[in-house]
Amino acid sequence: MLKAIWPNVVSAVSFIGIIVGAMTTGASYYLGLTGVVGVAVAITGAVLNGRDFSRSVKVFGNQKPELRKHKIAEYMHNLIAGSGSIAIFTRDMSWATPAIKGELREKAASKHLTIIMQRPTDLSRDLEAAGADVFYYGALLHDEAMVSRFTLIDAGSHSAELAIGQTKEGVHTIHRYSKASDHALGLAKDMLTLLKPALASNASVPSSSPKSRE
Numbered sequence: 619m620l621k622a623i624w625p626n627v628v629s630a631v632s633f634i635g636i637i638v639g640a641m642t643t644g645a646s647y648y649l650g651l652t653g654v655v656g657v658a659v660a661i662t663g664a665v666l667n668g669r670d671f672s673r674s675v676k677v678f679g680n681q682k683p684e685l686r687k688h689k690i691a692e693y694m695h696n697l698i699a700g701s702g703s704i705a706i707f708t709r710d711m712s713w714a715t716p717a718i719k720g721e722l723r724e725k726a727a728s729k730h731l732t733i734i735m736q737r738p739t740d741l742s743r744d745l746e747a748a749g750a751d752v753f754y755y756g757a758l759l760h761d762e763a764m765v766s767r768f769t770l771i772d773a774g775s776h777s778a779e780l781a782i783g784q785t786k787e788g789v790h791t792i793h794r795y796s797k798a799s800d801h802a803l804g805l806a807k808d809m810l811t812l813l814k815p816a817l818a819s820n821a822s823v824p825s826s827s828p829k830s831r832e
Contacts, residue, residue, distance in 0.1 A: 674796075679789035690783075690790055691715045697769070697781060698722065703730040705770040705810050709763050711741050726750035734813055736763050753817035766809070773807050780806045 676693060678686045691713070698704060698721045711733070714722065719741065725731035726748035735742060737756045746752045755764060771779040779796040780803045795803040 674794050676792040676794070677789060678791070683788075686790060690792075691718065693792065694718060694769075695721060697771070698725070701771040701779075703732070703772055703774065705732040705734070705773055707734050707764065707766055707768050707770075707806075707809070709736050709767065710739050711735060714741060722750070723748050732810070732814070734810070734817065736761075751814075753814060755813070755817055758817065758820055766806075768806055770806050770810060773810055778803060778807065 678689050678693075681689065694713070695715070695718050698718060704725060722731060722745055726745045729749055729751075731745065731750040733742060733745065733750060733752045735752070735754060737754055738752075742752050742754075768780060768782045771781065776798070777796070778798075779794060780800070781792055781794050782802070783790060783792045785791075793802075797803070
């Protein structure tokens with residue numbers, strides 16, 4: 619985070635130098651006032667940059683596994699609840715807590731939920747019955763799981779956002795991309811656009827049980 623706000627911190631220090639110089643040399647009151655305003659602007663910019671940085675990357679680490687799992691679920695629940703339409707690329711939705719399932723059912727009922735997953739589960743059938751668009755890719759990939767797992771928020775709007783989770787060495791990180799120029803966001807939107815009609819035309823799904831959960 620320090621790296622993200624460092625340019626603004628440097629600017630603030632520079633303006634403080636101007637103020638000190640004005641006070642010690644008897645420069646005009648207005649120069650000192652300009653310095654104060656400059657410091658306020660620089661600090662505000664630093665805070666906003668820090669907020670953008672914390673929004674784009676959320677790290678869950680240095681916690682007991684159960685607490686970390688709870689924090690991740692809480693974060694995803696708030697992400698889903700605060701969105702319009704969502705599209706979820708997942709293996710089997712096993713990460714969905716009761717609270718998340720409730721939010722998903724509401725999205726399904728309002729036709730704002732799309733799920734692309736390996737094969738049907740009790741939850742996916744429940745969400746389909748509630749109104750969700752659910753597509754299964756198992757038959758196309760010979761029952762292999764896709765590597766890509768992510769959540770697209772408001773994919774069809776100018777405020778589209780992508781959330782990708784990754785766990786490494788006990789630390790879970792959720793990266794969020796919201797700029798139209800972000801390649802990851804563009805690729806995820808393209809995957810959704812291409813896979814929906816392809817999977818809709820190939821509705822056969824293997825009946826084997828899941829080999830592992832994600």
